[in-house]
Amino acid sequence: MTPRTRPLASNPGLGAGALLTSLATVLATTAAVLTVAPAGASVTITAPTDARAGVVQLTGSVGAEPGQTTSVLYVLDATPSTGQVTGLDCSGSGTAGGPEDDLNADDSAGDVLDCEVAGVQALNRSLVATAGVQAGVVAFSRQAAAADLDPSGSATFVAPGYTGGDAVPRLDTVVSSVRRNRIGLYDAKDLGGSGSGTAFTSAISVALDTLAAAPAGPKWIMFLSDGQSGIDDAVLSRLGSSGVRLRSFGIGTEASCRPVGSLYKMAVATGETCSVVPRPADLATELAGSQPDAVDGVSVSIGSSAVAATVDAVGGWRAAFTLGAGTYTATARATLASGRVQTTQRTFSVAPGADVPDGSVSAGPGTLHATAVQVARPSPTRAVLPAKVTGRVGRPVDGLTPTRALTGARVVLEARTAAGTTWTAVAAGTADRAGRFALRWKPRSRWQSLRVVLEPPAGFGASTGAVGQPAISACKVSGKGSWTVTCRTTARRGSAVRLLDGRTVVDRAHVRRGTLRLHGTGPVKGTRIEVVRGARKVRLTL
Incomplete structure (x- = not known):
């Protein structure tokens, strides 16, 4: 289960008072959120004991280290x-x-x-x-x-x-x-x-x-x-x-x-x-069906069979397979709201039992086939968030494997103001035969993060993928005549940054704490920011 999503809105706006209230709330909570968000939360698998051929339940958790x-x-x-x-x-x-x-x-x-x-x-x-x-x-x-x-x-x-x-x-x-x-x-x-x-x-x-x-x-x-x-x-x-x-x-x-x-x-x-x-009578369903905001989903694969795990309220997960006798290696893949994907593997044995062919693997009864969303790194942008989001959907096997079963599946772009707040649909589209999608929307300052949600056909589990931060984003220009531009960047600390007007270098700087700052004079429009990231350069035209 994922956090509630508001219906698709055509770039809903806020009045001035509401916007100030929303921004104040976000600013008041951001520091606390950043200290506790488990961006690197681990995923574990508890190996089944005394497993016999037939339905085998695998379990594990997201967020707890082994032994905790x-x-x-x-x-x-x-x-x-x-x-x-x-x-x-x-x-x-x-x-x-x-x-x-x-x-x-x-x-x-x-x-x-x-x-x-x-x-x-x-x-x-x-x-x-x-x-x-x-x-x-x-x-x-x-x-x-x-x-x-x-x-x-x-x-x-x-x-x-x-x-x-x-x-x-x-x-x-x-x-x-x-x-x-x-x-x-x-x-x-x-x-x-x-x-x-x-x-x-x-x-x-x-x-x-x-x-x-x-x-x-x-x-x-x-x-x-x-x-x-x-x-x-x-x-x-x-x-x-x-x-x-x-x-x-x-x-x-x-x-x-x-x-x-x-x-x-x-x-x-x-x-x-x-x-x-x-409705207070619905509380039991709401509580038991909730799951951590930091966890978008867990899939478990054995060979070419991948199933969507059920995640409980504190990050514990369960996934069922029908297995014959043999030795298997299971891979658990946790997709986090931060955009990171954590994986772990566990090898276990299944003894002879039910009348299931040795070495056979299939999804357990009532289990949904797993899906995955792979979001491409957005292009640099002056806005906080990119106006275009692209990527692919498929099965989480051998990285990402396209499947015709997802052709035409609905793909929704969602935005929210801060961790823990409600996701709101801001754009929608469909996946093509190769699983590719492209979603466009008009960014607004109130939104601080994006994700893509796949709404699959019957028999498949839903999945999400966080939209990563562009290499350059959230640019602000202050001053006239002589001006300063400040942007966020994913480039490493100390990376070289230049401001160019045509082929002329106007200013040089280095990345500090995820931020770049450059100074220019004259017209802003048409100047370019250039960040050196390893062997390649990333550019944004202002």
Whole structure:
């Protein structure tokens, strides 16, 4: 699942006030985002043990190094407002407001808190198969507290599927004890008593303190609330610099992910997404179906067979193959939102079992064939983003292999303002027989990044490809008569830069911190910037 995409828009604009607000929000969060974005996040494969011929499930993760622990906190809103709406089908039984919808047994069937409980239980179940994950619960009202998950001792985290000998996972039991203003099990905790307010500041502080004691590895907060509380700037700054990822879910029609709201600010400060779930009964599906913003997708290949893996909320992945007896090498390919592609391989053996020919490989039942998007490096441009994006689509086998099955498949160009914000479609086209596509649009200053999304036919998985930064871009000219031009560049630090008017060299400089700066006089139009990149030169005419 990828972040929600707004419908194709014809270069939507902003009023002056809205534009200033948007830019201020982006600037306020950019520093924090840059410190935590896992541009080089690794991908791992967990080799199957005791695999026998038939359907073999491969698993792994994106973001966690081998041997690391992924720690997740489910943070629930237990304020009085979560009981104002009742009669919802939180259990998914098809009957709204029945006894089965009172998931926390507080005699208020099918309220927002019940749907939060159901959502956390669904998310927790989706993480059971992911190795190296531990999870905990924090609930908040006027104050926040972490739940104790051990009836005979003390534990803040347990494995998602850990039962301790009970009939259901320990986490399911504890989260269903959360009532308004109170955690019931296993160490009862008051969350502030009666009164109004949604203590986001307390909730984030407790969550960060709790995660600080967790072992090395990725750390996540899944934040659920129907409120619109404020958050202290100091706590928001601490969250943004903590390395913790927070995905927020606003529940109900009154919830908001507007840039001025705390749910948005908290998520974007960590490079993650804020989603509104208007129907609380849909929360279980939304939580279990979400995935890290930094991960665009994972494909797994064995020989010439490549399948699209299912990615969970914290970067764990699963992919099924039907294999005969033999020894195989699997390659996992993680496509990251940063544009990087990380791969890893693992060799494993399959013993004889089902009536499957030895050495045969095919996609597992219900598995989608994998696709890939390869975006060409854009040409230099004065704008922040290129006006033309080209590339190819195909199967991620032997680099990229074209397939006729994707001829005519829809290819969409999407833009967004910052990591974690909503993607908006700005152009669309189709792939030709060779898998090639070309997309044109008119860049606007509000957009800061681009990606290409392939919408494939039935039986194939969707895929995305980030649009890389042009070798020269985001040029600004200041002054008249005697002027200065400043541009971003991908050239290495110290690379030689020249400004030319015809064949005359007007100025020379070197790249500093991804930026070039040159000075000229007279008309700007027609002058050229030239950057030396290794054995070749890159030019942009102003």
